[in-house]
Amino acid sequence: MDNFEELKKKLLEKTKTEVKEKLSSDEINIIRAYSLTESIDATSNLLYEQLREWYSLYFPELTTLIKDQEIYLKLVYELCTKEKFTKEEITEFYKNTKKAEEIEKAAKNSIGSKIEEEALEEIRLLALNILNLKEEKKYLTKYIEKTTDRIMPNTSYILGNMLAAKMLLKAGSLKKLANMPASTIQILGADKAIFLHIKKKTKSPKYGIIYNSKLIMDAPRRQRGKVARILANNLAIALKVDYYTKRFIGEELKKRILKKIIKLK
């Protein structure tokens, strides 16, 4: 039994160091950061909706006049009470004099209900918290951009930093991505559609995550499938280069993609 105890001690130490090593790569940090940005998006949208609902009891006109989330939140946080919505104050946060006048007019003739001060203060604090969440997302995005540029330079050059991070999240590691065939990369993220295709023989999906890339979005609808295939083919190369050598060939690849897309037309 001594033998066993010794072995256990040895293996425990070995496993500990191995686990430490495996979990301290840059990839994992990108994956965590990216997944966090997605959660922040979902959460802040949800909270924003609730805030709008609540604040529009008091000042319903603002909801129709301003569609931009961030400006709306800033106005609610900085001004809050209707008396403060004057042209000068508004233009400090929203550089649109014509709109500012409109808002001032609306604030004066508002049909909104009365609301107690305490409730208004709660709304103000909520607005601040949502703004902070958005701020946090900006920092995370910067971090992701920096790190993806370093560890997958070619992929992020072709696809964009955020999409590259999303691919990483979906696949789990850069090694797995580098070992994927182009066809898998093309439909990565379209799990539901591809399994429906296998099971019920529906039409196969043409693209997954890469659908959001600018190249595909800009293509006419009829060509999107073909563009996706070209993009995926070159991404497969880019990922392999990223994993094995990190040499920068992004520009060449992009040129090649654009050339092939032009040929389609």
Next chain:
Amino acid sequence: MLKALEIFKGVYKIGNKIFTKNMTPGKNTYGEELIKIDGVEYREWNPYRSKLAAAIINNLNFFPFDKNSKVLYLGSAEGTTISHISDIVEEGAIFGIDISAKAMQKFVYLCEQRKNVVPILADAEKPQSYSDYIKNFSIDILYQDISQKDQVSIFLKNSRMYLKPDGCGILVLKIRSISLDEKTEVVLKRETAKLNKEFEIIQEINLEPYDKDHYFIICKRR
């Protein structure tokens, strides 16, 4: 007054739940209930968390574990099932193998508390990669709970290398990771046929309602 009824070696039935004797009194591993009867502490074994518990509740009729068993466990994950096996094989040994470093983090913590559990971070598909550690032990029971397409062949590979001649094998077949679109019975029949060449199947247990499309297969070397 509650009474602990021993249904298998080291497995107790109290009320209509099953329990094992707690090796680390006062501590639980995954939020399970602890009960004290006549000065002995028991840990509840949750069938929704552990497939071995689900199999016992679904009328398992052969229980290979005893006090001195040596177990090779493929796919240890966070060690929910292992913690209970560790309660049962007090004097034995359990080698838990998993490929996921994230799951290992929790499992290493468990291993530090229990003297008979050993962690190995390795790929079960390559049994030779951990032969250095295990070859000196004769393994009584090979337990496999991994969701891989070729899990039966992984099981056979490991059994050839490590399982002793009259050893017992347990594998949890996750039908949906073997084939997505075929019917459960078809897949089950094909996979057990592969197994049948080298093993004699003692019992096949459907793990419903605890797990869907999961089969618990217990077999013995021919």
